[in-house]
Amino acid sequence: MIPLAAAQPVIPDFGRGSSCVRENGTFCWDWVSAHWGDTLRPALVQHVALTLIALAAGFAIAFALALAAHRRGRLTTPVVLVTGLLYTIPSLALFQLLVPFTGLSRTTAEIALVSYTLLILFRNTLAGLAGVPEEVRDAARGMGLTRRQLLWRVELPLALPAIVAGLRIATVTVISLATVAVFVVNQGLGAPIYAGLQQTFKTELIAAGALCVALALAADGLLVLMQRALTPWTRVARSR
């Protein structure tokens, strides 16, 4: 039968939201604590997951490319061109462009996020390796180190500060862009942000937005500490 004959349903009382929520007050703490478990925390966890996966993959790829370019200088320009091109595409567009190929899935989001990390990580790793003084390399070769040993025992350790600096920028970039991933897959802090925008629900907007900012600052801070730990010699007071 079309439409189906309506069986009168039992409509339960869903409960009223607090007056703060109903009036759409600027920040309703009660909503945040009530929905931390089902909305905000899962989004935060997914966001961290999205970020870590993108950074891991991006780092792996950029690192391999940088090592190759360090060996064969000619590779640098094409790599910079391609990764630079990817970097320029507005994220909103890149996500949508990938959907026909990889679908509305986390894979699509990750591919786009990884693309944005490549330029930064590649350039910094390469610059770090290139920045090793020639005298140091000569000395190492003079000591009889093979090329591989030279790379792993001398060049990479000296390049570490630059690599970590690049990681730092890549991290906050990915955290920021992962919010836009909501247009492809309903995960990450972009989900409550978008849901909040669709209803202009102030509390959700502020809660999700603040969480995202806090996450970015925390990640940045963590990496600064790591950067300082690895390069104590840069903590020199400015001479005045």
Next chain:
Amino acid sequence: MQDFVDAFRFIADNTALLWSLTLDHLALSGAALAIALVLAIPLGVTLGHVHRGSFAAINVSNVGRALPSLALISIGVAVLGIGFVNVMVALTVLAFPIVLTNAYVAVDGVDQDAVEAARGMGMTGREVLWKVELPLALPLIFAGVRTAVVYVIATATLASVAGAHSLGDVIVDQATYRLPGVLGAAICVAVLALLAELLFAALQRAVTPRALRLEERRAPVMLGDPPLTKERTAPT
């Protein structure tokens, strides 16, 4: 591939729409940058001149660089409602730290010998600032402005989800404009950002005294070095 070709056809067929949205895009970006510049440059220059507040000035940029753009826009919507003003404020907040830090480091880092010499010649503090420090600091200040301009233009694309208008309107509306439209608008944004970058790069070169230009070429700068001379901040 076909979509890519169609993207250019889309641009050709929809110049009026894209032009109107480009103007909206520039208006939004321009307003945000204007406010950021008016606030950040005097503040940064003053702090750099008196050599105070280095911790704050440098770290505000680290914090600012980390701020996720959509998150800021979302908080802005909550506090200021949808529309032009809210997004403009969010963009200003994103641009401010970049300009501030560069202005501070630019003036603070002026060769102290030049300053001493000027003082020795009897110049007042004010004259030193305007006649010595600012001219020498101009290139780096411009570098900050340039970075901020590109960043804001790229980020303004997100304005469309918050009720303001920009080229993002097309990118967000795949339903109406289909993939070629999305691509076409994306190309427009990229071109806009590129043009801005070239324009300000030229301006930066124009205000750099010849001697400093040569020095810059000799010392390559990595991303991640403070201050933010050649650094590109996050895309949107």
Next chain:
Amino acid sequence: MKQGTLRTILMLLVALALTTGLAACGTRGDGKDLSGGSTQASSQPGKGKPSVTLGTKNFTEQFVLGQLYKQALEAKGFTVALKQNIGSTEIADKALRSGQIDMYPEYIGIFNTAVAGDAKAYPSVEDAFAAGKAYAERHGFTLLPLTPFTNTDALAVLPDYARQHNLRSVADLAAIRGLRIGAPPEFRQRETGLVGLARVYGIRDVTFSPLTIGLQYQALDDGKIDTADVFTTDGQLEGGRYVVLDDPKNVFGFQNVSPIVSTSVLQKEGPAFEDTLNAVSRVLTTEAMQRMNAAVGIDKQSPADVAQQFLQANGLV
């Protein structure tokens, strides 16, 4: 720093990168969408059947419908992956045709006009359904029986504005010069949108503001637009805060919901699948949907919770 320590740190970084990468490959591609839902044990005709991907469009009622169908199916042992908030009708249709989703809840009028490209005005909902069903079947999809409730687009104005311009029905809007309409972008070319309004009511002198769904009420309140495109079951319409204009010529059509499912998936899942969905559709009256939409839209409950409470109260989970 000691060379050994540096190497250890580098090794740790690489190890971390690899572990995270492997962990990612280990988990299911989509992970858990933010959609909660409970699984309760009862008779389980769905056990062992292949997983179904259910999509929902980009507004509140769709989220609720998605949760209702999902949880009811899961209670019967089916495995459902929910892709929430995919986008507009056009995006959802594309996702369905390309196999990214297997089903989604569609409105019969929108299906005919926006998906089937059929602008014919049907005299009754049965006729509209028959036409839609025929089209769907030709393309490998099945339209399941309609819900009792209908949720059409409508134009709403502020009460003061209605008084000022003496507005009762949409026809009265034709007299207003430079009418500012706010609606989702796709409204511009829809038969159940600007195209139909121009053709049927002669409303042509219009300034159109594309707005993400959900922003239109704010825009109306702020005076940025004169009239907004709303849905008749929106929670915000409770309490008479807005005046909904009549649509005597039925431009906005019949909009009962029919879950559209890929026919091959329907066959694979067996008859219990269809029965479960119909059991849910049967109890979705206009009042029920309005109350659920209000709970989510106004009281800001989560769609998963609201759906669960409703299904429990009606013995469907």
